[in-house]
Structures are given as C-alpha cells and as structure tokens.
Amino acid sequence: MTNPQADRVKATARLSTAAGRRKAGAFLVEGPQAVREAVRAHAAGAAKVLDVYITQERAEREPELQGGAGVHSHRVSEEVLAAMADTVSPQGVVATVALPASSLNDVARPGTGFVVVLARVQDPGNAGTILRAADAAGADAVVALKGTVDLFSPKVVRSTVGSLFHLPVVSGVSLEEAATALGGAGLTLLAADGYGEQDLDVLQDDAAARRTGQTAKGAAKRPSLIAPTAWLMGNEGSGLSEEELAVCSARVAIPLYGAAESLNVGTAATLCLYASARAQRGAQAGAR
Amino acid sequence: MTNPQADRVKATARLSTAAGRRKAGAFLVEGPQAVREAVRAHAAGAAKVLDVYITQERAEREPELQGGAGVHSHRVSEEVLAAMADTVSPQGVVATVALPASSLNDVARPGTGFVVVLARVQDPGNAGTILRAADAAGADAVVALKGTVDLFSPKVVRSTVGSLFHLPVVSGVSLEEAATALGGAGLTLLAADGYGEQDLDVLQDDAAARRTGQTAKGAAKRPSLIAPTAWLMGNEGSGLSEEELAVCSARVAIPLYGAAESLNVGTAATLCLYASARAQRGAQAGAR
Numbered sequence: 181m182t183n184p185q186a187d188r189v190k191a192t193a194r195l196s197t198a199a200g201r202r203k204a205g206a207f208l209v210e211g212p213q214a215v216r217e218a219v220r221a222h223a224a225g226a227a228k229v230l231d232v233y234i235t236q237e238r239a240e241r242e243p244e245l246q247g248g249a250g251v252h253s254h255r256v257s258e259e260v261l262a263a264m265a266d267t268v269s270p271q272g273v274v275a276t277v278a279l280p281a282s283s284l285n286d287v288a289r290p291g292t293g294f295v296v297v298l299a300r301v302q303d304p305g306n307a308g309t310i311l312r313a314a315d316a317a318g319a320d321a322v323v324a325l326k327g328t329v330d331l332f333s334p335k336v337v338r339s340t341v342g343s344l345f346h347l348p349v350v351s352g353v354s355l356e357e358a359a360t361a362l363g364g365a366g367l368t369l370l371a372a373d374g375y376g377e378q379d380l381d382v383l384q385d386d387a388a389a390r391r392t393g394q395t396a397k398g399a400a401k402r403p404s405l406i407a408p409t410a411w412l413m414g415n416e417g418s419g420l421s422e423e424e425l426a427v428c429s430a431r432v433a434i435p436l437y438g439a440a441e442s443l444n445v446g447t448a449a450t451l452c453l454y455a456s457a458r459a460q461r462g463a464q465a466g467a468r
Numbered sequence: 469m470t471n472p473q474a475d476r477v478k479a480t481a482r483l484s485t486a487a488g489r490r491k492a493g494a495f496l497v498e499g500p501q502a503v504r505e506a507v508r509a510h511a512a513g514a515a516k517v518l519d520v521y522i523t524q525e526r527a528e529r530e531p532e533l534q535g536g537a538g539v540h541s542h543r544v545s546e547e548v549l550a551a552m553a554d555t556v557s558p559q560g561v562v563a564t565v566a567l568p569a570s571s572l573n574d575v576a577r578p579g580t581g582f583v584v585v586l587a588r589v590q591d592p593g594n595a596g597t598i599l600r601a602a603d604a605a606g607a608d609a610v611v612a613l614k615g616t617v618d619l620f621s622p623k624v625v626r627s628t629v630g631s632l633f634h635l636p637v638v639s640g641v642s643l644e645e646a647a648t649a650l651g652g653a654g655l656t657l658l659a660a661d662g663y664g665e666q667d668l669d670v671l672q673d674d675a676a677a678r679r680t681g682q683t684a685k686g687a688a689k690r691p692s693l694i695a696p697t698a699w700l701m702g703n704e705g706s707g708l709s710e711e712e713l714a715v716c717s718a719r720v721a722i723p724l725y726g727a728a729e730s731l732n733v734g735t736a737a738t739l740c741l742y743a744s745a746r747a748q749r750g751a752q753a754g755a756r
Contacts, residue, residue, distance in 0.1 A: 305593065309732060309734075309735060312728055312731070312732060312735070313731070313735055314726070315726040315727060315728040316722075316724050316725065316726055316728040316731050316735075317725055317726065318725025318726040319726070341728075341729075341730075342728075342729070343726075343727075343728055346726055346727035346728065347726060347727075381746060381749075384746070388676050434604075436604050437604065437605055437606025437745050437749065438602070438603040438604055438605065438606040438607070438631075438634055438635060439603060439631075439634035439635075440600055440603040440604040440629075440630075440631055440634065441629075441630070442629075443600070443601070443604050444597060444600060446597075446734075446735070447597060447600070447601055447604075447734070447735070447738045450735045450738055450739060451738060451739070451742055454739055457725050458669060458672070461669075461725065
C-alpha cells in the first residue's frame with residue numbers, strides 16, 4: 181500500500197477517535213514495542229490483532245511483528261503509516277486490535293484478589309501509569325467508570341507500554357453497576373482519599389502482623405488488605421465525589437511525611453496496589 | 469507595568485531557559501498554587517522570592533500572593549504576564565525565586581535518613597513526580613546529577629506542585645562528587661534497577677522483622693532500609709549506567725507480580741522512597 185488517501189488508511193486513522201473506535205470495534209497500537217506486546221497477547225489468546233501495517237524495513241528487521249494466525253499483515257510505505265498513525269513517528273509499524281470484550285462479570289467473581297477502579301481519571305498519562313502499576317502489582321483487572329479518559333485512546337495505549345494486553349480491562353460501566361457487581365462478589369471497596377480516616381501504613385502493618393499469626397491492636401475495626409479489594413481512584417482535580425465515596429466501605433489516606441499536600445493519582449494508585457500485592461502475597465505465603 | 473516589550477519583561481521571560489536562569493541566579497514560578505507555596509517558603513526562610521508579578525484581579529482575590537518582607541510586588545497587565553510566562557495561562561501571577569544554594573555538604577551529613585539521586589532522568593514529568601514523592605515520603609533531599617533534566621525549568625517546576633520548596637534540592641553535581649559525599653557521610657547507595665539481585669519486598673520484610681526485634685533469615689547479608697540510604701534512579705530509556713551501578717552497594721529490583729516488563733522511573737522511585745520511609749519511621753517508633 182502506497183496511497184495515503186486509500187479508504188483503508190482513512191479507516192485506520194479514524195481509530196484515533198472515540199467514535200471511530202466504537203464503530204470499528206477496534207483500537208490502534210503504534211510502534212514496535214506495543215505491537216510486539218499485542219502480537220504476543222494474540223498468540224496467547226489474550227487479545228485479537230486484526231491487521232498489522234508494516235514497512236519493508238521494519239519487517240526485515242523484525243519479521244515476528246507481522247503477527248500470527250488470523251492476522252492480516254500489510255506492507256505499507258512510510259507515507260501510508262504516517263497517515264494512519266496518531267504519533268509523529270510510529271517507527272515502521274502499527275496494528276489494529278479488537279476492543280476487548282471483558283465485562284464486570286469476568287472480573288467480579290470469587291478468586292479475585294484486588295482490582296483498581298478509575299473514577300473520572302482524566303489525564304491519559306495518569307491512566308497509563310495506573311494501568312502499568314496494576315499490571316506490575318499483579319492486580320486482577322482495571323475497571324474504568326464512565327467519565328474516565330478512554331483507555332483505548334492512542335495516548336493512553338502509548339503510555340501503558342503493553343500493560344493493556346496483560347490484564348482484563350473493563351470500561352464504560354456506571355458507578356452503581358461497578359459497586360453492585362464488585363461488592364456482590366465479596367470485594368471490599370476502598371476509597372483512595374487524602375482525607376481518609378484510615379492510614380495505608382497502618383493497614384499494611386495490620387496485614388504484616390496477620391501474616392505472622394498476630395492481630396494488631398484495633399485491626400478488627402479496620403479494613404483488611406488481605407481480603408479481596410477494589411481500590412477507587414478519583415479525578416485529578418476534585419478527587420472522589422460524595423457519590424463515589426458513599427459506595428466505599430472505608431476511606432484510606434496515604435501518609436504524607438513531608439510537606440506535600442497531596443500525591444498525584446498515579447503515585448497514589450501505585451502505593452495502594454503494591455500494598456494490596458504485599459498483603460495478599462504474604463497471606464498466601466503464610467498459608468502455604 | 470503594561471508594556472510587554474519592557475526590559476524587565478524580557479529578562480523575566482528569559483528565566484524559561486537554562487542560560488537565563490544561570491545568568492540571573494533565579495527561576496520562574498507560575499500560577500497561584502505554586503506562587504502561594506513559594507511565598508510560604510519565603511516566609512519560613514526556606515526560599516527567597518525576589519519579585520511577584522500579579523494582575524489587579526488576582527491581587528484583589530488573593531492579596532497574600534504579593535509576598536512578604538523583601539519581596540518586590542509589581543502590578544502587571546495580562547499582556548505583560550503572558551509575555552513573561554512559559555505557560556499559556558499563568559492565571560494572573562508569576563514570581564521569580566532565587567536558585568537555592570543547597571550543596572552536597574548540607575545533605576550528606578549525620579542525621580540524614582534517606583535521599584534520592586536522579587542520574588540522567590530526562591522527562592520533566594518524571595522528575596516532578598520523583599520530587600513530589602520524595603517530599604511526600606519525607607526524604608531529606610533530592611540530588612540531581614549532571615545530565616539530569618533541569619529541576620528549575622518551568623515544566624518541572626509546574627509538575628512538582630510546590631515540593632521544590634519543601635526539601636533541599638542539589639543539582640549539577642557529578643556522580644563521583646555525589647558518591648564520595650553521600651558514601652562518606654555513611655549513606656548506603658542503592659541502585660533502583662529492574663535487574664537487581666535484591667528484592668525490595670524482601671528488604672521491607674527484613675525491616676519489618678527488625679522492628680519487632682527479630683532478624684529475618686539472611687537479612688545480615690542484605691542491605692538494610694533502616695540504615696541511611698541514597699536511592700539512585702536512572703535514565704528512562706537506558707536505566708543506570710555501569711559507572712552509576714559501580715558506586716552502589718547493591719542493586720534493588722521492585723518485584724513485578726504481573727506481566728509488566730518494567731516500571732516507570734517515577735513509579736519505581738515512589739515505591740523505593742515509601743519503603744525507606746516505612747522502614748525508618750518504624751525503626752524510630754520501635755526505639756521510642
């Protein structure tokens with residue numbers, strides 16, 4: 181393909197918009213690293229890559245980027261690629277991937293350890309950081325409520341560095357749906373809230389004590405990080421709304437030891453998710 | 469002041485460049501939130517605000533932004549402010565602040581608990597995240613080695629949300645200078661390195677055990693987070709260089725429980741710094 185005006189090129193370029201993605205049921209993945217992750221997830225049955233558009237040069241250097249069974253690989257010119265991509269330089273390859281079909285029911289079920297719920301997080305970089313931290317910490321899923329930045333927009337896809345393919349991502353659900361499903365499946369909903377009455381470090385100490393068969397003083401009255409947990413992360417400017425706080429069992433603050441007034445939502449999510457990971461892994465190790 | 473072409477306006481605008489800041493010995497702070505923090509730090513003797521440029525409207529709404537003793541406050545038009553500022557909209561106020569005079573000797577001394585050293589971190593947003601996390605975790609200082617993004621550039625200043633005024637920031641030092649001074653003051657240099665042979669969670673468990681008077685198996689052979697620590701954080705693309713790794717006593721990896729291949733440097737720094745905070749605060753609490 182050498183014609184940047186071709187219908188297929190225009191259709192692919194439209195995946196950079198929310199309406200284009202909804203209509204096509206697909207999203208765009210740009211650059212060798214992200215395409216590599218997509219192709220790997222496709223091979224593992226965790227994603228469905230539809231088309232790969234690749235330059236001759238990139239295909240010679242990394243033939244495996246052309247995908248596997250069921251993937252249509254197309255040789256394209258640099259001009260075609262530039263017309264398809266949202267980035268200035270997609271480094272010789274883009275792919276289209278089917279929007280995942282994960283639903284709340286796949287996530288809200290027995291055996292789920294911890295998940296993160298994005299409640300109107302707006303910044304693509306923050307959403308990407310949270311997705312990547314959720315993946316790193318071994319979270320079971322990421323749930324994006326209505327009003328959250330689209331997790332399949334090119335900016336978020338780029339900032340997740342492949343994590344989007346590593347764990348189930350559910351989006352477009354309402355607060356009520358999420359609270360009912362997650363609460364119904366036995367998860368404790370915890371609000372990450374700078375004004376929270378619970379202290380994340382105290383909850384971590386509780387979990388550490390329990391691991392060694394002890395019970396910290398007052399722990400029975402506090403939420404346990406060892407229990408299945410859904411962390412709610414709020415909007416960058418306004419935090420969690422009264423409605424969002426109301427569905428949570430407790431509000432948890434991250435202690436601020438210096439003079440900082442608050443933490444970035446991506447930073448806060450990282451600390452909450454790793455606290456859950458440590459608490460729950462430790463509990464499993466203790467049970468062995 | 470209403471003339472955007474005035475010399476003072478041009479001189480202030482030049483603070484958006486590294487050369488301009490070096491020449492003037494000052495940096496630019498934009499917007500009410502950051503100026504508020506600067507003025508507060510000035511009153512506390514932790515920063516030196518030189519000039520505040522403020523619109524009539526902003527001055528009426530927040531007269532305290534005009535600064536205190538020794539601060540020159542100037543009423544300016546929106547046009548003048550736009551010509552001075554690096555941001556599109558500084559929301560009615562900017563200030564010039566003297567570059568801090570902190571040196572390694574102020575930081576590398578007995579009593580320092582933990583610091584973070586930026587080794588060629590390039591992205592302003594990441595540098596800002598690390599500064600903010602260092603502030604939140606109660607770190608004693610931030611040290612930026614030569615080759616790191618300028619911490620007083622407008623982009624970094626904006627992303628730190630005031631943390632730049634909350635703890636000592638030392639920049640422009642060489643790796644050797646930093647290693648000699650910090651090591652000489654008794655700090656253990658730890659490399660945050662995805663390929664590290666030490667596991668951050670194991671070091672945290674060691675510290676938790678020590679807090680209850682126990683010693684975890686093998687802990688004597690591992691670095692202690694309770695001891696004074698300097699965390700080295702590397703470049704986004706290439707991590708820490710061989711030279712940078714060579715000055716460290718140990719390489720510490722953050723466990724990746726999911727399928728993520730790595731963590732963003734800001735995320736990694738947050739987890740390392742909070743691990744130090746928990747270990748050292750716990751040790752103090754235990755000693756009381």
